[in-house]
Structure formats: C-alpha cells, structure tokens
Amino acid sequence: MVAAIEGAFGVNPGQRRNHIKGSCAAGEFVGSKDAARYTRSALFSGKPVPVVARFSLSGGNPKAPDTAKSVRGMALQFKLPGGALHNMAMLNAPIFGAAKPQTFLDLMLALQPDAATGKPDPEKMKAFKASHPDNLAQSEYLAANNPPASYANSSYWGIHTFKFINRKKQTTLVRWRFVPQDGEKRLSDDELKTAGANFLEQALISRAQQGPVRWDMMLTIGVAGDAEDNPTLAWPEDRKQVKAGTLTIKTAMPQKGAACEPINFDPLVMADGVTPTNDPVLQFRSPAYAVSYAKRLGGM
Numbered sequence: 465m466v467a468a469i470e471g472a473f474g475v476n477p478g479q480r481r482n483h484i485k486g487s488c489a490a491g492e493f494v495g496s497k498d499a500a501r502y503t504r505s506a507l508f509s510g511k512p513v514p515v516v517a518r519f520s521l522s523g524g525n526p527k528a529p530d531t532a533k534s535v536r537g538m539a540l541q542f543k544l545p546g547g548a549l550h551n552m553a554m555l556n557a558p559i560f561g562a563a564k565p566q567t568f569l570d571l572m573l574a575l576q577p578d579a580a581t582g583k584p585d586p587e588k589m590k591a592f593k594a595s596h597p598d599n600l601a602q603s604e605y606l607a608a609n610n611p612p613a614s615y616a617n618s619s620y621w622g623i624h625t626f627k628f629i630n631r632k633k634q635t636t637l638v639r640w641r642f643v644p645q646d647g648e649k650r651l652s653d654d655e656l657k658t659a660g661a662n663f664l665e666q667a668l669i670s671r672a673q674q675g676p677v678r679w680d681m682m683l684t685i686g687v688a689g690d691a692e693d694n695p696t697l698a699w700p701e702d703r704k705q706v707k708a709g710t711l712t713i714k715t716a717m718p719q720k721g722a723a724c725e726p727i728n729f730d731p732l733v734m735a736d737g738v739t740p741t742n743d744p745v746l747q748f749r750s751p752a753y754a755v756s757y758a759k760r761l762g763g764m
C-alpha cells in the first residue's frame with residue numbers, strides 16, 4: 465500500500481507518505497458527563513486534557529494547492545493523566561472512499577503517473593470508478609462540497625464506528641464528529657479560482673492569535689443494524705446525538721520542528737474505554753501508518 469502511495473505521489477524523504485502537507489496546533493479537550501455515561505475513558509472526566517493537533521491536506525504532494533477538491537484532515541493526540549495516549553485522525557467528510565483497503569490500493573494504482581505524460585491515465589481512473597462503487601459516495605460528497613476557507617471552518621468526522629465501554633462494561637456503538645463553533649464556511653466557486661495555493665496555514669495561525677478556536681465533539685449513538693464495518697455508509701440522520709465535549713485550539717504553527725511533526729496519529733492507539741470495530745479499513749490503517757512512520761523517522 466505504502467509503495468503504491470509513493471508511486472502515485474513520489475517520495476519526500478523524512479515526511480509523511482500521505483497527508484504530507486499540514487500544520488501543527490495545540491490546545492485542550494474537556495469531555496462531558498453525558499459522554500461519560502457511555503464510556504469510562506478518562507477523556508470524558510470533565511477535566512482539561514492536553515491535545516497536540518495536526519491539520520492537513522490528503523495525498524502525498526507537499527505542494528498540493530489548498531483549493532484542491534480533496535479531503536482535509538484533523539488529527540488529535542490526547543495525553544491523559546498517567547501518560548496514556550488517545551489518537552483520533554479524522555476527515556472533513558462524513559464517509560470514506562473505500563469500504564475495504566483494496567479499493568484504496570486500487571485508487572493509488574490508478575493514480576500512478578503515466579510514463580509518457582507524467583500524469584495519471586484518465587482511462588485508468590475511469591476504469592477504477594466503474595469497478596469500485598464503494599468510492600462513489602465520497603466522490604459525490606467532494607464534488608458537491610467545496611473545500612473549507614479555513615481549517616477552523618470545517619467539521620471533521622471520525623467516520624469509522626467505534627465501541628464505547630462504560631463502567632458497567634456495557635458497549636455502545638458510536639460515531640463522532642467535531643463541529644466548528646466558528647461555523648462551516650466553504651470556498652465559493654469564484655474563490656476556488658482566486659484563493660491561491662497556500663492560505664490554510666496562515667488562516668489558522670491568524671485565527672488562533674485572535675483567540676481560542678473551538679469545536680463541539682458530537683457523538684452519534686448507533687442502534688442494532690447500523691453499519692459497523694463499512695466506513696462508506698452513513699448512519700440514518702435521526703440517530704440520538706450527544707455533546708461529548710469541547711476541543712479548544714489555542715496556538716497553531718508550521719509543522720517543521722513543531723510537536724505534531726514526528727507523531728504517528730495511529731487511530732488504533734486508544735485509551736481504556738474506547739475500542740475499535742472490525743472495520744477492515746480502520747484495522748488496516750494502523751500498519752500502513754507504521755510503515756510510513758518508520759520510513760520518515762529513518763529519513764527515507
């Protein structure tokens with residue numbers, strides 16, 4: 465998988481193979497009592513938990529324009545009392561573009577540049593789309609929703625289903641998303657043409673200098689029969705919503721040399737009280753991130 469990502473985007477030694485372009489940030493998270501009914505995780509103790517964050521563009525091109533109609537990422541690492549870590553690495557779309565790792569691999573293979581043109585072969589992309597219907601929902605979402613004007617003006621979804629385990633050892637299927645208190649703002653079609661290639665980092669740094677930037681963490685409570693192992697399927701909109709806490713970002717900075725740069729935001733690193741489902745994409749992410757992480761730590 466990582467070789468295919470490298471084939472699609474090239475190799476930038478010492479850097480992430482995917483979501484290479486990004487910015488660091490830091491702040492804290494305060495969880496709610498309502499969430500603590502569903503999980504015993506110390507994340508929801510009600511006390512502030514320090515957070516290192518990274519905002520990013522998907523793909524392995526460090527020069528990808530901030531207007532690209534691709535997904536944006538928000539990765540969070542929470543440091544719990546006692547030192548336990550809890551990671552979340554989310555996207556600004558409610559669903560993923562692959563039900564299985566194979567679909568993502570086939571997409572990376574379809575994106576390999578053609579030797580003659582130096583660009584992906586449009587015929588290969590067409591064939592990929594035609595043979596992978598599980599990619600459709602996310603493609604349609606990205607076609608219908610322009611990218612955000614600022615990282616601070618976007619929701620980010622955990623996408624996968626997770627299990628919350630409470631003190632009575634009861635398990636609840638949940639999904640979560642972070643909703644910006646600054647509101648959702650997308651670039652207009654005109655702004656897409658004029659916004660330039662590198663505005664996201666400075667917009668976030670300037671916004672954080674004005675004052676704390678907040679997101680509400682919202683939980684969706686699943687019921688029996690809701691998709692558990694398929695990140696391309698949204699849950700019905702009428703599911704119970706619970707406010708699980710507030711994320712406050714206080715500072716933002718370029719990633720070079722900052723705290724988020726060397727972190728591996730492996731989404732299977734979770735503290736007691738939250739466990740993964742058997743979603744094959746969620747399970748596959750951990751080893752793929754480890755390979756990318758090992759390479760970049762080794763200066764490769």
Ligand code: HEM
Binds near residue numbers: 728749
């Ligand atoms: C088969 C599916 C996937 C593969 C192979 C994959 C692969 C990768 C790789 C190799 C990295 C770079 C890791 C590093 O060097 O630290 C990465 C970063 C990232 N991925 Fe994925 N990914 C997949 C699915 C997803 C999904 C479903 C989400 C969101 C729900 C997601 C969100 C992110 C984010 C936010 C980052 C950047 C993390 C950071 O800032 O360090 N990915 N991915």
